Amino acid sequence: MPVLSLDKLVPDYVKRFEPYIPSKPDQELMKLYGCKRLYRLNNNENPLGPPAAALEALGLFQPTGAAVYPSGDSYYLRQKLAALHGLDPDQFLVGNGANEVITFVIKAFCQEGDNIITADKTFAVYEWVAEFSGIEARLVPLKEFTFDDQGMLARAGERTKVFFICNPNNPTGTYWDETRLRRFLDAVAGRQIVVMDEAYCEFVENDDFPDGIKLLEEYPNLIVFRTFSKMYGLAGLRIGYLAGDLKVVDIVRRTCVVYSVNTLAQGAAAAALDDEGHISRTRRLIRAGKIYLRQEFDRLGLESRSGEGCYMMVKLPMSDTLAYRKLMTHGVMVRSMTGFRYPNWIRVSIGSHEAMEAFAGALKKILR
Numbered sequence: 001m002p003v004l005s006l007d008k009l010v011p012d013y014v015k016r017f018e019p020y021i022p023s024k025p026d027q028e029l030m031k032l033y034g035c036k037r038l039y040r041l042n043n044n045e046n047p048l049g050p051p052a053a054a055l056e057a058l059g060l061f062q063p064t065g066a067a068v069y070p071s072g073d074s075y076y077l078r079q080k081l082a083a084l085h086g087l088d089p090d091q092f093l094v095g096n097g098a099n100e101v102i103t104f105v106i107k108a109f110c111q112e113g114d115n116i117i118t119a120d121k122t123f124a125v126y127e128w129v130a131e132f133s134g135i136e137a138r139l140v141p142l143k144e145f146t147f148d149d150q151g152m153l154a155r156a157g158e159r160t161k162v163f164f165i166c167n168p169n170n171p172t173g174t175y176w177d178e179t180r181l182r183r184f185l186d187a188v189a190g191r192q193i194v195v196m197d198e199a200y201c202e203f204v205e206n207d208d209f210p211d212g213i214k215l216l217e218e219y220p221n222l223i224v225f226r227t228f229s230k231m232y233g234l235a236g237l238r239i240g241y242l243a244g245d246l247k248v249v250d251i252v253r254r255t256c257v258v259y260s261v262n263t264l265a266q267g268a269a270a271a272a273l274d275d276e277g278h279i280s281r282t283r284r285l286i287r288a289g290k291i292y293l294r295q296e297f298d299r300l301g302l303e304s305r306s307g308e309g310c311y312m313m314v315k316l317p318m319s320d321t322l323a324y325r326k327l328m329t330h331g332v333m334v335r336s337m338t339g340f341r342y343p344n345w346i347r348v349s350i351g352s353h354e355a356m357e358a359f360a361g362a363l364k365k366i367l368r
C-alpha cells in the first residue's frame with residue numbers, strides 16, 4: 001500500500017482549520033438525550049414553514065423531471081426578482097443558499113495576501129470561508145452589540161477587498177439604519193466591496209431599516225445577500241442569492257459552479273415571492289414570541305437581547321455548552337454561543353407558542 005503523504009498535500013491554512021460539526025438528525029438526538037419530542041430552536045427556521053404558494057409549486061413538480069438538469073442560472077427566478085426590484089435579471093446571482101454566494105464573492109475578489117473585514121460576533125461563515133481559502137479575516141469587535149463602522153474603516157488596508165456586514169446582525173439583532181449605512185458607503189468610496197447580508201431583512205418592520213437593493217444604483221461596490229431559508233421557510237431546499245451592479249455580478253459569476261441550485265428550489269422560491277400574507281403572519285408570530293420570552297427571561301432575572309430577526313439571545317449563569325446539553329434532555333435544542341464568542345449566552349429561535357412554552361419550561365428546570 002502506498003504511503004499517503006497528507007502532510008505535504010494539505011495547505012497550512014486547511015490544516016489549521018477546524019471542521020464544523022453539524023448536529024445529528026432528530027431521531028439520533030432523541031435517542032442520545034432520551035427525549036420523546038425535539039423542538040429545534042437552533043437554526044432560525046420559520047415555524048410556519050414555507051408559504052402556501054411555495055408548497056403548491058412543490059406539489060406540481062413531476063418526479064420524472066428529476067432526470068433533467070435545472071436551469072443553470074435560475075433563469076425564471078432571476079426574471080421574477082428583477083421585476084420585483086426593478087433591476088436587470090443579470091444583477092442577480094442565485095446560489096445553493098446564501099452560504100454558497102459567500103464563497104463566490106471571496107473567490108471572485110480575494111487572492112493570497114488579501115483580507116476581508118467583518119465583526120467578531122456575527123454569522124461566522126464569512127470568517128470561515130476566508131480562512132479555509134487562505135485569506136485573512138480581520139475581525140473588528142462589535143460596539144454596543146453593533147457592527148463598528150469606524151473601527152472597520154480603521155482596519156482597512158491596501159489589501160482589504162471585502163467588508164461583510166450582517167444587517168440585522170445574527171445573533172445580536174442590531175442594525176445600521178439607512179443614514180449610518182450611507183455614511184459608511186460614502187467613506188469606503190468604492191475602494192472595497194461592501195457586502196450587506198440581509199438574511200433577516202424581511203423580519204424588520206422599522207422605517208429606518210435600509211433596503212440594500214434600493215441603494216445598488218448609487219453604490220456600485222455594494223453587494224446584497226438574501227436567502228429563502230429564513231422568512232420563506234425553504235432552508236431544506238438550499239437557495240439564496242446576491243444582487244449587485246451589473247459589472248460586479250459579471251465578475252462574481254465567473255467563480256460560480258453552474259447547476260448548484262436545484263429545480264425544486266428554483267420553483268418554490270419563485271412562488272414564495274408572491275405570498276405577502278406569509279410575511280405578515282410570520283412577523284406577528286415572531287413579535288408575540290419575543291414578548292413572551294422577554295417576560296420569562298425577566299422573571300428569571302436573566303439578561304437578554306431582543307433586536308430584529310427571528311431570534312433572541314439570553315445570558316445564563318452557567319456554561320452555554322452545558323446548558324445546551326441540559327436543555328436537550330428536555331427536548332429543546334438551542335444554539336450555544338461560545339462559537340459566536342459569547343460564552344454563557346445561548347441564542348434561541350422564535351418558534352410556535354408551544355415551542356416557546358417548552359423552552360421556557362425547560363429553562364426553569366435547568367436553572368433550578
Ligand SMILES: *Cc1c(COP(=O)(O)O)cnc(C)c1O
Binds near residue numbers: 098
Ligand atoms: C442563515 C443565514 C445565512 C445562510 O443562509 P442559507 O441561504 O441557508 O445558506 C446567511 N447569513 C446569515 C446571517 C444567516 O443567518
